Amino acid sequence: MAKRVAIIASGGGLETAYKTFNIALAGAAMDAEVAIFFTFEGLPIVHKQGPSMLKLKPENEPMAEGFARTNVPPIDQLIEAAKESGIRLIACQMTVDALGWKADDFIDGVEFAGAATFLDYAMEAQVTLNF
Amino acid sequence: MNVQEIVAKADLVVDASGLGCPMPVVRAKKGIDTLQSGQIMVLKATDRGSLKDVPAWVQQTRHTLEEVVEGDGEYIFVVRKG
Numbered sequence: 496m497a498k499r500v501a502i503i504a505s506g507g508g509l510e511t512a513y514k515t516f517n518i519a520l521a522g523a524a525m526d527a528e529v530a531i532f533f534t535f536e537g538l539p540i541v542h543k544q545g546p547s548m549l550k551l552k553p554e555n556e557p558m559a560e561g562f563a564r565t566n567v568p569p570i571d572q573l574i575e576a577a578k579e580s581g582i583r584l585i586a587c588q589m590t591v592d593a594l595g596w597k598a599d600d601f602i603d604g605v606e607f608a609g610a611a612t613f614l615d616y617a618m619e620a621q622v623t624l625n626f
Numbered sequence: 627m628n629v630q631e632i633v634a635k636a637d638l639v640v641d642a643s644g645l646g647c648p649m650p651v652v653r654a655k656k657g658i659d660t661l662q663s664g665q666i667m668v669l670k671a672t673d674r675g676s677l678k679d680v681p682a683w684v685q686q687t688r689h690t691l692e693e694v695v696e697g698d699g700e701y702i703f704v705v706r707k708g
Contacts, residue, residue: 498686517647517648518648520648520649520651520652521647521648521651521652521679521683523652523655524648524651524652524654524655524683524687525651525655525682525683525686525687526655526686526687527686562646565646565673566644566645566646567646567647568645568646568649576649576652579656580652580655
């Protein structure tokens with residue numbers, strides 16, 4: 496059976512974006528199918544204004560310097576790499592509607608769907624994660 | 627074999643030096659996809675995690691790790707495509 500990784504990104508802040516894309520990209524590099532469901536506070540990660548909306552939590556601000564020192568790539572580069580790797584980016588339609596956002600507000604390549612779509616995919620996954 | 631000899635016999639050299647996790651394996655995947663089975667990719671990295679991560683990547687992708695050379699804060703992985 497093909498390897499499959501199913502990830503929910505529901506947490507807030509830049510931290511969630513890094514955690515999510517780090518594992519997602521490693522999974523894709525290891526020849527797994529990867530899909531990420533962005534919901535609740537995780538939804539801004541795939542918003543066009545994501546880079547300006549996502550901040551580190553105050554207690555994690557010292558990490559910014561460490562990220563720079565260790566050449567951790569900016570989130571937009573990780574998203575580009577994710578799209579190149581064929582990682583599915585699924586925005587939670589319910590959260591999109593609840594926030595009054597529109598499909599055009601999101602980066603290219605994002606799909607819009609709900610819980611059942613994610614679960615239909617995740618039922619066949621060997622690895623499921625929530626960040 | 628020294629590093630120069632290893633690099634000279636490679637079919638592809640992928641330089642992931644200076645890149646943090648998970649980029650070394652992301653670059654490795656991108657590189658090895660361009661090779662034929664049996665060809666050799668040399669991957670250079672400086673990320674300390676890559677010392678464990680590249681063998682794990684090789685394990686999952688069914689390639690073969692032929693050699694690892696470590697020195698001067700740089701790691702060189704010789705991977706034969708499976």
